[in-house]
Amino acid sequence: MIRFLSVVLLGLIGVSMSAPAQAEEVVAGLSQEAISITTNFDGSEILIFGAVRREAPPPGTDPMQVIITVEGPSHSVTVRRKDRRFGIWVNTDASEVDSAPTFYAVSTTGTLRGALTQTEDLRHRVSIPRAIRAVSTGVSDQEAFNEALIRIRTEADLYQLNEEAVRFREETLFDTQIRLPANLVEGDYMTRIFLTRGGEVIDVFEQAIPVRKVGLERFIYTLAHERPLMYGILSLTIAIIAGWLAAAVFRYVRG
Amino acid sequence: MQIYLPIAEVSVNAFLLLGLGGLVGILSGMFGVGGGFLMTPLLFFIGIPPAVAVATEANQIVASSFSGVLAHLKRKTVDLRMGVVLLIGGLIGAAAGVQVFAFLTAIGQVDLLVRLCYVVFLGVIGALMFVESLRAIRRARAAGDAALPQRRTRGWMQKLPFKMRFRTSGLYISVIPPLIVGLFVGVLAAIMGVGGGFIMVPAMIYLLGMPTKVVVGTSLFQIIFVTGFATLMHATTNYTVDMVLAVLLLVGGVVGAQIGTRIGLKMKAEQLRILLAIMVLAVCGRLALDLLLEPAELYSIGTGGGH
Numbered sequence: 001m002i003r004f005l006s007v008v009l010l011g012l013i014g015v016s017m018s019a020p021a022q023a024e025e026v027v028a029g030l031s032q033e034a035i036s037i038t039t040n041f042d043g044s045e046i047l048i049f050g051a052v053r054r055e056a057p058p059p060g061t062d063p064m065q066v067i068i069t070v071e072g073p074s075h076s077v078t079v080r081r082k083d084r085r086f087g088i089w090v091n092t093d094a095s096e097v098d099s100a101p102t103f104y105a106v107s108t109t110g111t112l113r114g115a116l117t118q119t120e121d122l123r124h125r126v127s128i129p130r131a132i133r134a135v136s137t138g139v140s141d142q143e144a145f146n147e148a149l150i151r152i153r154t155e156a157d158l159y160q161l162n163e164e165a166v167r168f169r170e171e172t173l174f175d176t177q178i179r180l181p182a183n184l185v186e187g188d189y190m191t192r193i194f195l196t197r198g199g200e201v202i203d204v205f206e207q208a209i210p211v212r213k214v215g216l217e218r219f220i221y222t223l224a225h226e227r228p229l230m231y232g233i234l235s236l237t238i239a240i241i242a243g244w245l246a247a248a249v250f251r252y253v254r255g
Numbered sequence: 256m257q258i259y260l261p262i263a264e265v266s267v268n269a270f271l272l273l274g275l276g277g278l279v280g281i282l283s284g285m286f287g288v289g290g291g292f293l294m295t296p297l298l299f300f301i302g303i304p305p306a307v308a309v310a311t312e313a314n315q316i317v318a319s320s321f322s323g324v325l326a327h328l329k330r331k332t333v334d335l336r337m338g339v340v341l342l343i344g345g346l347i348g349a350a351a352g353v354q355v356f357a358f359l360t361a362i363g364q365v366d367l368l369v370r371l372c373y374v375v376f377l378g379v380i381g382a383l384m385f386v387e388s389l390r391a392i393r394r395a396r397a398a399g400d401a402a403l404p405q406r407r408t409r410g411w412m413q414k415l416p417f418k419m420r421f422r423t424s425g426l427y428i429s430v431i432p433p434l435i436v437g438l439f440v441g442v443l444a445a446i447m448g449v450g451g452g453f454i455m456v457p458a459m460i461y462l463l464g465m466p467t468k469v470v471v472g473t474s475l476f477q478i479i480f481v482t483g484f485a486t487l488m489h490a491t492t493n494y495t496v497d498m499v500l501a502v503l504l505l506v507g508g509v510v511g512a513q514i515g516t517r518i519g520l521k522m523k524a525e526q527l528r529i530l531l532a533i534m535v536l537a538v539c540g541r542l543a544l545d546l547l548l549e550p551a552e553l554y555s556i557g558t559g560g561g562h
Contacts, residue, residue, distance in 0.1 A: 037259055038259065039259055040257060041266060042257040042266050043266070077556050078363065080555050081553055082550060082554075088547060089546060089547075090364075094363055148553075149554075153556075182265065183266065220262070221261045224490070224498075231490055231496070232487040233487070235486065236487070238498060238502060239314055239317060242505050243505050243506075244321060244322055246505070246506045250510050
């Protein structure tokens with residue numbers, strides 16, 4: 001209880017300290033305004049860089065920290081668990097996670113725990129477990145399902161926690177690189193940059209990076225979803241022609 | 256060279272796909288089977304989402320069987336009448352199969368069903384073929400060249416109504432067994448992303464008693480239309496046919512099939528059958544292990560809401 005109160009108090013102090021002066025501000029840029037998924041798309045890297053603008057000397061003695069998050073579009077997902085039934089492994093339990101980002105990366109200057117208090121994490125949904133939203137669905141161990149979701153996506157490089165990946169240069173300049181894997185889902189990727197001192201958020205900078213299929217990819221995707229019957233017939237025709245051509249070429253080569 | 260597949264939404268190596276297509280093509284050319292039962296699990300393995308793999312494989316099978324059917328038509332080794340009967344069953348089966356697929360995806364059991372189907376069918380058919388071809392080889396050795404493949408028609412099958420004459424196959428049987436075979440294969444085409452040749456070919460030989468000569472051409476004829484129909488159903492209901500993936504697999508597959516056909520011509524029917532049996536059993540064993548051994552990751556992620 002006492003700890004909870006003190007956290008709230010600290011939070012209030014944090015707000016009151018940052019509110020009046022807005023002493024420090026984040027100014028940032030991204031190496032790419034938009035990401036195009038082309039036919040030879042093989043993942044991408046974005047460079048995020050920025051500076052801290054100050055109008056007064058740095059307040060207090062707490063070191064300044066920067067946390068950068070990149071978040072892909074969120075969908076609901078079903079997480080299933082296998083169990084042994086009649087000697088074989090079968091999906092038995094399932095749990096719905098209402099909203100989980102398809103991609104989520106957190107990069108920090110120090111450790112995430114050191115750069116952000118629990119309360120601030122809860123408010124801004126910064127850490128990976130906070131970024132997914134699971135309403136209790138009656139499964140007794142919902143937590144295990146959430147952890148599994150994070151584990152699987154972390155292994156696929158879709159969820160990344162890169163501690164100490166944001167570098168400070170000359171005290172107020174910082175930059176980091178974030179790897180985007182090849183299996184990106186289309187949508188707006190929200191980039192947030194948090195400036196914290198003593199675990200309290202001082203300033204937030206937000207910018208969306210649109211990730212879109214372009215060219216042939218765009219054309220095929222749109223056709224498949226908007227005119228599925230025509231797309232189906234077209235795929236069959238193209239496949240048949242391609243198959244026939246390949247056979248003809250092969251016969252010709254063989255003489 | 257990495258290539259981003261627009262519908263599957265993953266990036267894979269184009270040469271890997273061409274190679275996979277070629278390898279499966281060689282096997283399919285040798286044995287006269289579509290190769291879907293090998294390709295679909297391989298696609299899962301390289302990270303293509305199962306729904307896309309199944310639908311795209313159906314598309315690829317249409318195209319890869321097309322040149323085969325043309326060749327068989329030219330050689331007059333297609334029993335068109337039998338093909339149409341099988342096809343009617345197949346279309347009904349495919350329509351039902353797509354619905355079953357959608358339902359099982361919703362309750363998260365599609366993976367299990369697909370695997371169980373593979374294990375059961377491949378196991379039974381592989382074992383049957385293995386024993387039968389061993390016996391045939393032994394008979395051939397014992398009796399020299401005089402041994403003829405015996406034609407077996409079951410007693411109960413003669414009693415079924417709606418008899419029809421299939422001149423090319425030299426059969427006078429009821430249409431019910433071929434209809435059921437076709438139906439069954441149609442369901443499998445939609446659910447497992449296979450042409451169903453590995454079920455249909457043995458069923459035609461052992462159950463319907465068709466001559467081996469027309470079996471491959473006739474099964475290809477049925478497969479083309481059933482998988483074509485399944486492709487359209489998947490494209491319009493699930494939007495999961497990946498054109499780029501299909502074309503890549505196909506180009507490799509067609510070249511492979513041409514090579515495979517040539518290899519197949521040089522081998523004896525029994526040898527071919529025993530090889531196919533061993534391969535079928537190997538795939539079956541691999542899939543059975545997956546079901547029996549404790550998986551490294553007990554959890555899996557399925558798509559919850561819409562896209």
